[in-house]
């Protein structure tokens with residue numbers, strides 16, 4: 054204990070107030086009046102949302118249809134502390150973003166409530182009225198303006214007013230102060246005139262607590278509340294929100310194309326950065342940084358942490374440490390996606406020969422994975438099952454592994470449900486839905502996901518790989534330390550699959566000439582591969 058802690062003041066001061074101990078801000082009326090005076094309007098430029106407003110309204114209507122007569126509570130989620138008083142960049146819950154159309158920066162602590170309005174008497178003929186509760190911009194005559202580092206305009210910039218959001222979203226807006234009563238009023242059993250709530254749980258623990266308390270206080274027999282039944286009610290809402298995203302609307306498809314185009318630009322930046330990466334002790338970080346710079350320049354963020362994996366690191370499926378060297382002659386597996394300002398993300402992988410040319414064995418493995426991807430692509434037809442893509446791709450991989458003498462059983466046995474020996478070298482699924490989340494629609498029922506029918510409007514990945522670890526004694530040495538994945542983003546249409554990421558070359562020769570073309574433009578020639 055030091056002297057300061059022995060003083061009466063520091064002993065009695067609560068810890069959560071001590072964050073202000075470094076503040077020297079005066080609190081006199083004269084100071085407050087001066088800070089509040091003489092400001093012109095901010096002239097803030099909020100991104101246009103008119104384009105998404107109608108789509109978001111249609112999504113709310115679809116959800117309204119499933120939960121007539123019930124209050125639906127969909128939180129954006131709070132800011133999350135990264136360290137002490139520094140937060141992570143805010144990103145709303147994807148279900149909230151989907152139903153409001155809000156992306157980029159909007160709106161910590163906000164909650165969307167769909168209030169039952171009677172059959173067909175809600176917004177646009179739906180059965181609910183939607184209201185967004187959020188913390189609007191406060192006046193410059195408040196202390197919050199210059200003193201609140203989490204929401205004050207002086208600290209984080211201007212935020213929307215209630216009226217601005219109402220006009221831009223086509224959605225009623227109310228100050229967040231009204232939230233508690235909006236969630237808790239009239240809660241109770243429908244048979245006694247009460248309203249039952251469904252909540253997207255585990256997004257904002259304050260809202261979870263509010264709903265739990267309201268349910269407890271209004272239950273007929275509070276001491277015997279069946280929490281499992283209530284959880285199941287809530288889970289049905291999360292499930293419905295997830296399933297609603299299985300089919301993308303036109304606006305979402307545009308956003309996916311934007312995200313993929315930005316991702317393609319990021320891959321070009323990585324190729325440009327490779328010569329420097331090859332000379333750097335943490336070359337993988339050079340690659341990660343090059344992609345991230347482009348993601349921030351043209352999009353909101355990364356959709357997920359970049360996997361920049363050279364050599365044996367490429368055999369670690371989610372290698373995001375990215376601390377490795379990139380050695381001459383190795384393959385670089387780059388799995389990266391830009392998240393657009395709308396929060397839709399791409400998810401693309403290319404495996405590049407860092408010197409610009411595949412060795413014979415690298416090419417052999419690469420082409421097997423490419424053939425598997427092409428088989429997956431051929432299986433991805435409207436009317437087929439989602440799971441057919443994986444079956445088609447992994448059958449090709451099993452065949453190649455058998456040809457190379459690596460599979461300890463026949464191809465038939467390997468592809469059987471109990472066999473699956475090829476999984477030693479390809480242990481992940483071939484496809485997942487893609488959208489606001491990189492692994493989108495994750496709460497959808499299995500019969501609509503893995504056993505679902507491929508339908509126009511779905512967006513998903515095809516991403517087979519082969520991963521031969523350095524320490525794998527079941528394979529000849531020549532394969533060890535080679536990891537290959539090829540991942541494309543696919544839009545299903547009535548005419549078949551469209552590869553949204555086709556602007557990035559996939560064939561081995563095309564990759565080589567694409568890389569050579571980039572270096573020619575840079576006028577620097579192919580990277581030499583010299584390591585420091």
Ligand code: GLY
Pocket residue numbers: 357388389400485491516540
């Ligand atoms: N980037 C993660 C995945 O491909 O699923």
Ligand code: MN
Pocket residue numbers: 400485514516540
């Ligand atoms: Mn993926």
Ligand code: MN
Pocket residue numbers: 388389400401402540
């Ligand atoms: Mn990926």
